[in-house]
Amino acid sequence: xxxxxxxxxxxxxxxxxxxxxxxxxxxxxxxxxxxxxxxxxxxxxxxxxxxxxxxxxxxxxxxxxxxxxxxxxxxxxxxxxxxxxxxxxxxxxxxxxxxxxxxxxxxxxxxxxxxxxxxxxxxxxxxxxxxxxxxxxxxxxxxxxxxxxxxxxxxxxxxxxxxxxxxxxxxxxxxxxxxxxxxxxxxxxxxxxxxxxxxxxxxxxxxxxxx
Amino acid sequence: xxxxxxxxxxxxxxxxxxxxxxxxxxxxxxxxxxxxxxxxxxxxxxxxxxxxxxxxxxxxxxxxxxxxxxxxxxxxxxxxxxxxxxxxxxxxxxxxxxxxxxxxxxxxxxxxxxxxxxxxxxxxxxxxxxxxxxxxxxxxxxxxxxxxxxxxxxxxxxxxxxxxxxxxxxxxxxxxxxxxxxxxxxxxxxxxxxxxxxxxxxxxxxxxxxx
DNA sequence: GTCTATAATTTGATAGAC
DNA sequence: GTCTATCAAATTATAGAC
Numbered sequence: 459x460x461x462x463x464x465x466x467x468x469x470x471x472x473x474x475x476x477x478x479x480x481x482x483x484x485x486x487x488x489x490x491x492x493x494x495x496x497x498x499x500x501x502x503x504x505x506x507x508x509x510x511x512x513x514x515x516x517x518x519x520x521x522x523x524x525x526x527x528x529x530x531x532x533x534x535x536x537x538x539x540x541x542x543x544x545x546x547x548x549x550x551x552x553x554x555x556x557x558x559x560x561x562x563x564x565x566x567x568x569x570x571x572x573x574x575x576x577x578x579x580x581x582x583x584x585x586x587x588x589x590x591x592x593x594x595x596x597x598x599x600x601x602x603x604x605x606x607x608x609x610x611x612x613x614x615x616x617x618x619x620x621x622x623x624x625x626x627x628x629x630x631x632x633x634x635x636x637x638x639x640x641x642x643x644x645x646x647x648x649x650x651x652x653x654x655x656x657x658x659x660x661x662x663x664x665x666x667x668x669x
Numbered sequence: 670x671x672x673x674x675x676x677x678x679x680x681x682x683x684x685x686x687x688x689x690x691x692x693x694x695x696x697x698x699x700x701x702x703x704x705x706x707x708x709x710x711x712x713x714x715x716x717x718x719x720x721x722x723x724x725x726x727x728x729x730x731x732x733x734x735x736x737x738x739x740x741x742x743x744x745x746x747x748x749x750x751x752x753x754x755x756x757x758x759x760x761x762x763x764x765x766x767x768x769x770x771x772x773x774x775x776x777x778x779x780x781x782x783x784x785x786x787x788x789x790x791x792x793x794x795x796x797x798x799x800x801x802x803x804x805x806x807x808x809x810x811x812x813x814x815x816x817x818x819x820x821x822x823x824x825x826x827x828x829x830x831x832x833x834x835x836x837x838x839x840x841x842x843x844x845x846x847x848x849x850x851x852x853x854x855x856x857x858x859x860x861x862x863x864x865x866x867x868x869x870x871x872x873x874x875x876x877x878x879x880x
Numbered sequence: 881g882t883c884t885a886t887a888a889t890t891t892g893a894t895a896g897a898c
Numbered sequence: 899g900t901c902t903a904t905c906a907a908a909t910t911a912t913a914g915a916c
Binding site: 482483484485486559562565566568569570572575576579585588608610611613614615617618619621622623625626627628629630632633634644647648651654655658659 | 777781783796843844865866869
């Protein structure tokens with residue numbers, strides 16, 4: 459248990475707020491529900507965090523940071539690009555299986571209020587580090603070890619294939635007719651599926667035989 | 670202009686409600702804002718649609734149907750599977766460039782209230798039609814024209830690569846440092862990028878030379 | 881059908897005792 | 899720091915005149 463997880467009132471409010479906000483979003487959450495979940499009085503929320511918006515932004519920024527410091531470590535490592543890609547995919551799928559509501563929570567609030575996101579985006583290390591990923595892809599491409607690509611398209615492909623199934627779970631589990639257990643298995647299979655797909659898309663064209 | 674677009678009060682409310690709900694979601698929308706957008710009185714909303722929830726579900730189900738009747742046509746066509754895939758990608762990107770908020774609106778409300786979605790999912794033709802897509806992929810695979818695949822993974826890959834960039838636009842345009850115009854161009858490039866990627870992932874393994 | 885006025889309830893926030 | 903009580907504003911919904 460980390461230092462900021464000691465059972466203070468402030469921390470129990472944070473935990474409760476995280477739970478409720480992740481579940482219902484900013485507009486859908488009630489201060490009363492957070493107070494109930496934290497088993498304290500509604501007035502305490504304002505004593506510690508002044509307003510609903512302030513409390514929300516604290517949770518939002520914290521979740522954003524957690525997710526991306528995860529990414530930052532890998533981007534900054536000295537690993538070859540293909541290893542990095544496979545590692546990012548596996549780390550992301552693991553993270554999201556623990557907290558499947560995270561992406562839709564973050565993305566919905568980013569859409570709703572891009573300014574709030576942009577205001578704290580520059581503080582996220584992984585955002586600068588992304589340059590390194592770009593440069594590494596371009597270098598590998600110049601050396602002919604991978605095909606000539608737009609690095610942004612590659613990064614997007616990787617994230618899309620990894621994150622989307624968590625966002626669209628109600629839709630996909632209905633379409634594919636998968637129960638909770640089977641959907642989890644399906645997600646585990648994706649570590650290979652996505653890795654294979656992204657890495658394959660980077661293979662130099664001259665080394666493949668088409669049709 | 671279609672028959673249900675004649676300028677009645679009811680239709681102007683529908684249009685206004687669509688605009689506001691797509692922008693802010695159910696919890697974030699105010700009946701007053703819808704009334705203002707429709708340039709009528711708040712009381713009229715209840716006269717025509719009884720409650721906010723009823724109005725919302727009408728909009729939600731309508732948008733869901735529109736999106737999927739789009740898909741249904743293609744799935745039901747007699748085209749070869751690779752053509753269908755390319756067509757779905759292009760149609761989806763075109764549709765979403767016209768209405769970029771659509772996926773996050775639908776997916777957010779599906780996550781928030783899966784029951785409301787499941788209740789009307791069985792009425793969507795594309796849902797039954799999906800069996801045809803599955804069968805077609807399996808047949809092609811049996812004939813050796815494409816690699817052995819899990820059809821659900823293939824369908825998911827296609828949708829994820831197409832839809833995700835619209836959901837994550839604020840995040841991605843910041844990370845990639847793209848202005849509005851450049852982001853649109855980036856989306857247009859994806860028609861080829863996604864098509865190439867999905868179709869390549871189906872190429873039989875024996876016909877490729879690795880490393 | 882359309883409007884004004886208003887009821888009924890919810891909700892974020894504060895005052896003030898302990 | 900914590901609680902009870904309460905305010906003020908917002909918000910869905912309805913009543914009733916025209």
